[in-house]
Amino acid sequence: MNIAVIGTGYVGLVTGLCLAQVGHYVTCIDIDTNKIDQLQKGHSPIYEEGLDKLLRENRQQKRIEFTTDYDMGLADKQMILLAVGTPQKNDGSADLGALFSACRAIAEHLSTDVIVVTKSTVPIGTNERIQDYIKQHAVNNNAVSVVSVPEFLRQGSAVQDTFHGDRIVIGGENTEAVETVAEVYQPFNIPIIKTDLRSAEMIKYASNAFLAAKISFINEVANLCERAGANIDDVSRGVGMDKRIGNHFLKAGTGYGGSCFPKDLSAIIAYGRKVEQPLSILECVQRVNEKQMDILAGKVSKRFRGLKGITIAVLGLSFKPNTDDMRNAPSIPLIQKLIENGANINAFDPAATETAKTLLSDKVFYYETIDGALKGADCSIIITDWKEIIDYPIKLFKKHLARPIIFDGRNCFSLKIMKENGMEYYSIGRPAIFPIS
Ligand SMILES: NC(=O)C1=CN([C@@H]2O[C@H](COP(=O)(O)OP(=O)(O)OC[C@H]3O[C@@H](n4cnc5c(N)ncnc54)[C@H](O)[C@@H]3O)[C@@H](O)[C@H]2O)C=CC1
Numbered sequence: 001m002n003i004a005v006i007g008t009g010y011v012g013l014v015t016g017l018c019l020a021q022v023g024h025y026v027t028c029i030d031i032d033t034n035k036i037d038q039l040q041k042g043h044s045p046i047y048e049e050g051l052d053k054l055l056r057e058n059r060q061q062k063r064i065e066f067t068t069d070y071d072m073g074l075a076d077k078q079m080i081l082l083a084v085g086t087p088q089k090n091d092g093s094a095d096l097g098a099l100f101s102a103c104r105a106i107a108e109h110l111s112t113d114v115i116v117v118t119k120s121t122v123p124i125g126t127n128e129r130i131q132d133y134i135k136q137h138a139v140n141n142n143a144v145s146v147v148s149v150p151e152f153l154r155q156g157s158a159v160q161d162t163f164h165g166d167r168i169v170i171g172g173e174n175t176e177a178v179e180t181v182a183e184v185y186q187p188f189n190i191p192i193i194k195t196d197l198r199s200a201e202m203i204k205y206a207s208n209a210f211l212a213a214k215i216s217f218i219n220e221v222a223n224l225c226e227r228a229g230a231n232i233d234d235v236s237r238g239v240g241m242d243k244r245i246g247n248h249f250l251k252a253g254t255g256y257g258g259s260c261f262p263k264d265l266s267a268i269i270a271y272g273r274k275v276e277q278p279l280s281i282l283e284c285v286q287r288v289n290e291k292q293m294d295i296l297a298g299k300v301s302k303r304f305r306g307l308k309g310i311t312i313a314v315l316g317l318s319f320k321p322n323t324d325d326m327r328n329a330p331s332i333p334l335i336q337k338l339i340e341n342g343a344n345i346n347a348f349d350p351a352a353t354e355t356a357k358t359l360l361s362d363k364v365f366y367y368e369t370i371d372g373a374l375k376g377a378d379c380s381i382i383i384t385d386w387k388e389i390i391d392y393p394i395k396l397f398k399k400h401l402a403r404p405i406i407f408d409g410r411n412c413f414s415l416k417i418m419k420e421n422g423m424e425y426y427s428i429g430r431p432a433i434f435p436i437s
């Protein structure tokens with residue numbers, strides 16, 4: 001099928017390339033000329049495993065093209081995917097400005113009957129608004145059917161998730177359009193669930209909200225473990241082995257970040273308030289998460305009796321491993337707090353340094369290696385569990401740090417190894433380790 005994808009970010013680019021890979025002809029449209037320039041030259045503007053290969057192969061096969069021109073991009077398309085951003089407004093609700101601007105462009109450039117598929121995460125009722133909006137602004141009399149296909153990929157494993165997702169949700173009121181979308185996705189061989197528009201929108205928010213709730217829940221249990229002298233790693237394993245609970249998203253840490261959980265929780269909470277059905281559990285989930293981001297700063301401050309003048313090697317800046325994305329990364333408020341309280345920051349991240357430079361204080365010193373960041377620092381804080389950090393030899397922490405002290409926000413190391421290496425080690429939800437003197 002000839003498909004257009006509007007918005008060439010994490011969702012749009014990955015979806016476009018994966019649809020091309022299973023045999024469709026895809027044109028990706030974006031208003032960001034820089035992004036489109038890069039893509040036209042064969043360079044991916046984002047870091048995702050497997051994406052470069054997909055880009056190379058599908059450009060060679062002429063199954064994908066990139067443009068800023070809506071006229072050219074929408075010509076002869078049977079399906080248009082909407083994958084623009086829906087960021088958070090000051091009041092917590094979703095900002096649909098980019099989405100409706102893209103809908104306006106569709107209405108003004110459409111010249112054939114088309115199915116509009118919404119991949120962006122949008123509040124309940126938005127797809128009905130999209131349907132009305134395009135009809136109202138259409139310059140021609142083409143038939144438009146709106147279908148909701150919410151996206152569940154994770155950054156860092158976006159390509160893998162697209163080919164091996166747990167389910168594809170297809171929501172719509174027009175049965176024929178829903179069946180056509182199901183055919184487009186059929187080559188992925190992933191179970192499909194068909195719903196009405198509003199249920200599809202709700203499934204997306206409820207899924208993210210539940211996953212975020214699992215994280216806040218385990219973080220609270222972790223904090224309790226510290227008081228109780230228990231070990232959260234064992235507790236998580238023991239709890240997660242119950243099939244009714246499941247072992248995913250039970251990893252305690254410094255809180256969830258990213259472009260989606262924080263904003264999607266805010267959006268569904270705002271929606272709940274609007275329809276007078278407050279979501280008190282989710283309000284708590286958010287509060288617990290905000291508090292969790294402060295935990296490491298508190299531990300360092302307690303250990304050094306204040307932060308003034310100490311040098312901290314911060315390892316990992318992106319909101320999770322295998323991505324250069326810094327949106328709502330827990331490293332941002334943490335580093336800000338450390339600097340405000342007088343600490344000096346040496347930072348290392350395998351992929352996010354350039355993005356971090358635009359977001360963090362210009363007082364941060366960036367290093368290309370873990371060795372460089374550690375050299376002479378009073379302690380190290382681990383915020384993101386990159387493989388490079390987990391695999392870094394403990395003896396080198398000991399060699400380079402001025403004092404062998406680690407504050408680990410992702411429980412990367414076993415207590416046994418820390419003990420054997422004579423480290424002073426603070427983690428999340430586990431007993432602190434002190435060198436035997
Ligand atoms: N990032 C993720 O892992 C996931 C994101 N989502 C949802 O998907 C949507 C997109 O998210 P991302 O891909 O992360 O966003 P992004 O910010 O990476 O990309 C959005 C793209 O849309 C472009 N754009 C904005 N207005 C446009 C317009 N009028 N015409 C054409 N292009 C336009 C921007 O230039 C940008 O390249 C959001 O609603 C998000 O909540 C859903 C699941 C996963």
Ligand SMILES: O=C(O)[C@H]1O[C@H](OP(=O)(O)OP(=O)(O)OC[C@H]2O[C@@H](n3ccc(=O)[nH]c3=O)[C@H](O)[C@@H]2O)[C@H](O)[C@@H](O)[C@@H]1O
Nearest residue numbers: 151152153154155249250251253255256257258260319320
């Ligand atoms: O709607 C979205 O955008 C996406 O949001 C999340 O994906 P993503 O934000 O890419 O990454 P996750 O792997 O979910 O991690 C989010 C945050 O939670 C944290 N996390 C995750 C799991 C865990 O057990 N503990 C934990 O603290 C991570 O460190 C990270 O900061 C969801 O997992 C995706 O299904 C969804 O499509």
